[in-house]
Amino acid sequence: MTPLLDQSISDIFRTFMNEEPLENALKQLQTKYSEFPFAINVQSLVDSHYDYRKVLNVDHTFHSTFDPVAHFNPLPAVFRSVDIEGPVRPHRHFRKEDVHPDYVGTFIEANNNIDRAITLMIDRQDGLCSYVNICLPDGVSEKDEDQLYEEVKFLQPYFRNAFQLALQRRMREAVAPTKDLGKFWLEQMPFSALVVDEHCCVQVMNGRAERLLGKHTNLQLGRYMRVSAKALDEATALESAIKQSIYTNTLPSPVIIRNEFGPNTLVFIQPIETQKDAPDYLSQFLARPKFCLLMVFDPTDFADVPDKMISHLLNLTPKETEVVKALTNGASTRDAADLLGISYNTARNHIANVSRRLDVGSQTEIVRLVMTTLSRYPWQA
Numbered sequence: 001m002t003p004l005l006d007q008s009i010s011d012i013f014r015t016f017m018n019e020e021p022l023e024n025a026l027k028q029l030q031t032k033y034s035e036f037p038f039a040i041n042v043q044s045l046v047d048s049h050y051d052y053r054k055v056l057n058v059d060h061t062f063h064s065t066f067d068p069v070a071h072f073n074p075l076p077a078v079f080r081s082v083d084i085e086g087p088v089r090p091h092r093h094f095r096k097e098d099v100h101p102d103y104v105g106t107f108i109e110a111n112n113n114i115d116r117a118i119t120l121m122i123d124r125q126d127g128l129c130s131y132v133n134i135c136l137p138d139g140v141s142e143k144d145e146d147q148l149y150e151e152v153k154f155l156q157p158y159f160r161n162a163f164q165l166a167l168q169r170r171m172r173e174a175v176a177p178t179k180d181l182g183k184f185w186l187e188q189m190p191f192s193a194l195v196v197d198e199h200c201c202v203q204v205m206n207g208r209a210e211r212l213l214g215k216h217t218n219l220q221l222g223r224y225m226r227v228s229a230k231a232l233d234e235a236t237a238l239e240s241a242i243k244q245s246i247y248t249n250t251l252p253s254p255v256i257i258r259n260e261f262g263p264n265t266l267v268f269i270q271p272i273e274t275q276k277d278a279p280d281y282l283s284q285f286l287a288r289p290k291f292c293l294l295m296v297f298d299p300t301d302f303a304d305v306p307d308k309m310i311s312h313l314l315n316l317t318p319k320e321t322e323v324v325k326a327l328t329n330g331a332s333t334r335d336a337a338d339l340l341g342i343s344y345n346t347a348r349n350h351i352a353n354v355s356r357r358l359d360v361g362s363q364t365e366i367v368r369l370v371m372t373t374l375s376r377y378p379w380q381a
Helices: 003-018 022-032 060-072 075-079 101-111 142-174 180-187 207-215 232-248 307-314 318-328 333-340 344-358 363-375
Strands: 038-044 050-056 116-125 128-136 192-197 202-205 219-221 227-229 255-257 265-271 291-297
Touching (some): 022 038, 050 060, 060 101, 075 116, 075 128, 116 142, 128 142, 180 202, 192 207, 232 265, 232 291, 291 363, 307 363, 318 333, 318 363, 333 344
Antiparallel strands (some): 038 050, 192 291, 219 227, 255 265, 265 291
């Protein structure tokens, strides 16, 4: 193994494990072949759209001549079918006369006749391809081309393995709430909380949820730990809201679970966010975890949350906190006024002040914000 290859392996794993800019993994080759354009791409092979693109060893002319004719690029058609286990010489998969003349005249000939290339394939899945295309300028000998090919062939497995390791680490972090860490996280929440998958099956839940689901009259766990409601319309609404949260990454309206013997139960649902700070060259390959968080608000279960905690986290006055607490306990505005011994208009004014301060538009949104805020902070009874 040459010093270049030895150092390149170290650069590759350090780059992917530390999520550094991808060009850091190419530093040794880029320096050795400083006259060769190195194009790092994450590209759709369906519509040729670039999700990530960075080109090394070039000046402004390269980009200004490529951009107008990029849609004529013949590479996506080649990469849809080639074996990605080894390097590709794309120029061997088509004839130059079959390439659009505008692409040849505007781009290839304007950049030292770069009509040959060696491509390091990093990954390809679901019509998305990550690769490094090393263009060979006019005058590069077959011997130099073969030498570069052998070096790329040696390094490609390390690129692919390091890339997969980085992806797997990100995906494990994204689904952590369903593992032991998730159990600890849920136990800090001052209400019943559980993580479910797209089939409504519980992955993990806190002790409050276990107790609540064990005694609730209309919210239950069925076969395969599937959470549902006894009433068909409520079961359908709950399943629909869970799927909406997972597949659209949005907050659905809370699901009301009726309770004929007391206040209704509200189920608030929010998607579990993926890591948003992943590098661009990784983020497009990260599958969104198919889980969401259910925050089950049952007034009897929520009653012991300290007022001072709500007041502190949401910056509310003591009176506003009392009104918000009443709303989260299932009271209407008039019920809250009667419960607190204040006039209906005073209660309305408190709610209006809270809505304005928290920038929300309804009582339901106030309750949702309370629960979401509390879900993000450690708390113990």
